[in-house]
Amino acid sequence: xxxxxxxxxxxxxxxxGAMRVAGIVFASRALLPExxxxxxxxxxxxxxxxxxxxxxxxxxxxxxxxxIGGVAATDVAEGGVVSPGGVGFDISCGVRLLAADVDSDGLxxxxxxxxxxxxxxxxxxxDAVWRSPGRARLENILYGGAxxxxxxxxGVARDLERCEDRGAVAGAxxxxxxxxxxERGQGQVGSLGSGNHFLEVQVVEQVYDEKxxxxxxxxxxxxxxxxxxxxxxxxxxxCTDHVRAMEVAMxxxxxxxxxxxxxxxxxxxxxxxxxxxxxxxxxxxxxxxxQLLGQAVRRAFAEVTGAELELVYDxxxxxxxxxxxDGRLLCVHRKGATLALPPGHPDLPADLAAVxxxxxxxxxxxxxxxxxxGVSGGExxxxxxxxxxxxxxxxxxARSISGRELRGRLxxxxxxxxxxxxxxxxxxxPAAYKDxxxxxxxxxxxxxxxxxxxxxxxxxxxx
Numbered sequence: 001x002x003x004x005x006x007x008x009x010x011x012x013x014x015x016x017g018a019m020r021v022a023g024i025v026f027a028s029r030a031l032l033p034e035x036x037x038x039x040x041x042x043x044x045x046x047x048x049x050x051x052x053x054x055x056x057x058x059x060x061x062x063x064x065x066x067x068i069g070g071v072a073a074t075d076v077a078e079g080g081v082v083s084p085g086g087v088g089f090d091i092s093c094g095v096r097l098l099a100a101d102v103d104s105d106g107l108x109x110x111x112x113x114x115x116x117x118x119x120x121x122x123x124x125x126x127d128a129v130w131r132s133p134g135r136a137r138l139e140n141i142l143y144g145g146a147x148x149x150x151x152x153x154x155g156v157a158r159d160l161e162r163c164e165d166r167g168a169v170a171g172a173x174x175x176x177x178x179x180x181x182x183e184r185g186q187g188q189v190g191s192l193g194s195g196n197h198f199l200e201v202q203v204v205e206q207v208y209d210e211k212x213x214x215x216x217x218x219x220x221x222x223x224x225x226x227x228x229x230x231x232x233x234x235x236x237x238x239c240t241d242h243v244r245a246m247e248v249a250m251x252x253x254x255x256x257x258x259x260x261x262x263x264x265x266x267x268x269x270x271x272x273x274x275x276x277x278x279x280x281x282x283x284x285x286x287x288x289x290x291q292l293l294g295q296a297v298r299r300a301f302a303e304v305t306g307a308e309l310e311l312v313y314d315x316x317x318x319x320x321x322x323x324x325x326d327g328r329l330l331c332v333h334r335k336g337a338t339l340a341l342p343p344g345h346p347d348l349p350a351d352l353a354a355v356x357x358x359x360x361x362x363x364x365x366x367x368x369x370x371x372x373x374g375v376s377g378g379e380x381x382x383x384x385x386x387x388x389x390x391x392x393x394x395x396x397x398a399r400s401i402s403g404r405e406l407r408g409r410l411x412x413x414x415x416x417x418x419x420x421x422x423x424x425x426x427x428x429x430p431a432a433y434k435d436x437x438x439x440x441x442x443x444x445x446x447x448x449x450x451x452x453x454x455x456x457x458x459x460x461x462x463x
Contacts, residue, residue: 001038005029009058009446013038018258019045024379025056026446031438033060033067033389040067043258047072048266049080051330055380057337058442059389059434064088065261068336068390071383076267076322076329081255082275083264084246086333087320089239091279092286093197093230094164094316095360096294097371099216100223102307104203104458107223109416112201112304113459117418119296120199122192122463129154129190129292138182141189142174145284146291146314154295161349163314164339167291168284169321173277177234178241181278185234185285190292194424194463195394197229198362199293201416202369202455212355212373212452216312224455225297225309226369228362230318231286238282242275267322267331276320283319290314312371313358315339317386325381332381340374340384340449359449362387363436365417365428366410368456370440372449384448385440388433397432398423416459424462 003025004012011032013023023041025032032038037060044066045054051073060069065085074080121128130137140148146167147160160167192199204222207213218224231238246263249271250256255264265271294311301307317338323330341348341357348357359372367388374382392400403422406429410417419425443449 001042009442013042020050021045021053023056024053025060026442026448027058027060028438028442031058031434031442034062036062037067041070043262044070044072046258047074047081047083047262047264048255049074049078051075052381055383057385058439058446059336059385059387061389061391063335065259066333066335069385070335071333071337071380073325073330073332073381074267076331080267080331081264082267082272082320082331083262083333084239084243084275085261085263086335087239087279088318088335089236090230090318091235091238092283092316093318094286094290094314095362096227096290096314097312097360098225098294098297098309099218099312100225100301100307100309102223102305103221104223106305107458108304109201109458112300113416113418115300115304116199116297116461119300120192120293120461121190122194122420122461128188129296133186133189135182138186139174141288142177142281142284143172144168145287149288149291154292159291159311162311163287164316167287169280171277172280172284174281176274176278177238177281181234181237181241184237185232188232188234189285190289191232192229192293192461192463193232194420196428197463199297199461200226200457201459202226202457204453205368205456206454208451208453209373215352215355216358216371216452217310218312218371218453226360226362226455227290227293229289229293231282231289234285235282238278242278246271246275279320283316286316287314313360315360323381330381334383336386337383338386340372340378340382342374342376342378342382359384361385361436361440364388364430364433365460366413366415366430366457367436368454370436370451371453371455372440372443373452375447375450378448380448385443388436388439390433392432394427397429398426400431401426401429415457418460419462428462
């Protein structure tokens with residue numbers, strides 16, 4: 001394939017073969033991914049109804065069907081499709097950031113990390129906050145998301161103003177969530193999970209944009225907590241179920257795709273509507289999950305430091321949403337890509353309208369994380385990167401270093417580590433990821449977002 005370098009941070013793959021639009025990759029030359037991910041950008045460009053371009057973010061890497069760090073929008077009125085592969089298995093995986101009213105020099109870090117270690121549910125064997133909530137309560141979660149959690153006393157009303165979609169995605173339909181998905185979700189409501197999910201205690205090291213930082217409630221030296229998790233086994237099962245259904249349905253709509261993992265159906269078809277309803281239900285599960293974990297963190301801080309925490313923002317980076325752009329109704333897939341609303345957007349809460357939406361970009365253990373802000377004129381349907389972007393498989397990462405050695409290195413750098421398994425730590429070594437500083441700089445130079453603050457870790461809880 002031929003990459004045309006349009007600018008130092010924008011590359012184009014011209015239309016060829018079955019491509020309906022061009023491919024656009026935002027990256028520096030150093031960040032360009034492997035050919036497999038670029039081929040997936042090309043494959044996505046063949047989807048019925050796709051408009052604009054098949055976009056890749058600076059953290060782009062190979063994924064299931066769609067690349068991770070991929071954005072694609074289809075025109076609903078022109079036979080546009082929805083593809084579960086464009087969302088991924090961890091539906092509504094996302095990030096929540098809370099800011100504490102305490103500075104790092106006033107933090108009893110080790111005692112706090114010990115308490116978080118025993119009170120934050122994670123992995124398949126730890127009790128969730130709402131263990132086996134029952135079908136009725138689970139349905140309330142699937143329809144109500146973080147709103148339902150707040151109604152049940154897990155949070156305050158202001159939290160919802162600082163959540164994407166005010167805490168719950170509209171259009172959820174639990175009738176399209178299988179019994180198996182419900183079973184997998186029953187014991188995991190309010191749990192962190194494993195893999196690249198984490199809870200991290202951080203400090204604001206540097207502020208780049210004082211106005212935006214003040215609007216977000218951030219200042220230099222302040223302690224924050226970042227939570228990265230999603231819809232757990234429930235979301236995974238929903239993706240599995242609906243990929244299978246769409247594989248069967250595609251011939252009825254005359255759809256052919258270059259990769260079976262791109263299984264899709266028209267947005268307005270029974271299969272398309274069923275997936276979107278189930279996906280929204282899983283998204284609400286993910287929102288409730290992070291809301292419950294946020295409350296567990298608040299309780300731990302109150303016990304150890306007496307500090308209170310306010311929600312900066314909660315945003316997903318695995319979701320498909322029906323949005324209006326330039327007068328057209330589009331189904332925008334963001335897989336490993338974050339919504340980044342610009343100043344003045346009608347979906348912003350009133351207190352953020354003048355500055356834009358907070359965009360939360362986690363690094364990996366031992367590296368920085370960032371808070372960015374949406375900007376006017378950005379491409380890719382108000383989308384940006386979602387993290388550092390993986391460069392090594394978990395198996396390869398685990399062969400490169402032991403969990404004990406990694407923890408020792410991190411603690412020698414002043415980062416307290418509380419992990420469930422040694423292998424889980426090794427799989428998430430920072431060497432398995434791109435340089436998050438480079439990714440964020442490329443994102444800003446591509447005109448997708450602007451830097452607000454850089455956060456560095458004090459301690460991490462891993463599944």
